[in-house]
Amino acid sequence: MDTAILPSTFLLTLLLAVGLLFFIRASTKDRTEMMQLVSEQEETVLMPQLQEYFRSRSYRVAEVDHEKNQVTFEGFVKPSIFLAVFLTLLASAGLVCLSLVFALLFPRFGNIFLGLVLFAPLSGLFYWKKAGRLEKVVLKLESVANQPQLFSKITVVAHRDELLELQKALPLKPNE
Numbered sequence: 001m002d003t004a005i006l007p008s009t010f011l012l013t014l015l016l017a018v019g020l021l022f023f024i025r026a027s028t029k030d031r032t033e034m035m036q037l038v039s040e041q042e043e044t045v046l047m048p049q050l051q052e053y054f055r056s057r058s059y060r061v062a063e064v065d066h067e068k069n070q071v072t073f074e075g076f077v078k079p080s081i082f083l084a085v086f087l088t089l090l091a092s093a094g095l096v097c098l099s100l101v102f103a104l105l106f107p108r109f110g111n112i113f114l115g116l117v118l119f120a121p122l123s124g125l126f127y128w129k130k131a132g133r134l135e136k137v138v139l140k141l142e143s144v145a146n147q148p149q150l151f152s153k154i155t156v157v158a159h160r161d162e163l164l165e166l167q168k169a170l171p172l173k174p175n176e
Contacts, residue, residue: 006104020090024123027127032158033158035158036174037167037172037175038173038174039152039172040171042152043143047141050139050154050170054073057162059135062136069141072136072137073137074136076132076133084128091119091123091124
């Protein structure tokens with residue numbers, strides 16, 4: 001066998017393992033964004049709809065700042081069982097590949113390296129512990145008078161998935 005193949009295969013497999021570790025770590029990363037949305041509805045009509053939407057998504061009102069016309073909602077985000085299982089399967093596949101490369105490099109200890117696969121459930125456990133957290137959504141509502149009509153401008157600071165769901169559920173458009 002060519003002597004350059006094993007070290008290069010090991011290096012590539014090690015780089016893939018590092019990528020897998022960063023992928024697992026990124027699964028728990030906070031993805032909070034700020035977005036400005038507009039609605040053709042008035043503030044008095046829109047605010048109860050927003051409160052009902054967030055109540056239906058298991059958020060509760062945590063703080064109301066009347067001076068800034070701002071409301072802060074809090075809710076616990078549950079980790080995804082699917083993603084925990086998926087990350088465990090990905091880690092298993094990655095650790096099997098790494099152990100096979102180790103077995104090729106060190107044939108005497110080949111079967112011992114397969115024990116690395118036993119560490120795969122740690123990735124799902126890591127995700128499960130870190131992904132469940134208290135999320136905050138901050139809403140700031142303003143009325144803007146445009147010549148022909150009055151509309152509401154909403155500044156929302158929330159997780160990007162929550163922003164997408166909010167746009168789907170209520171008649172809100174991105175501010176341009």
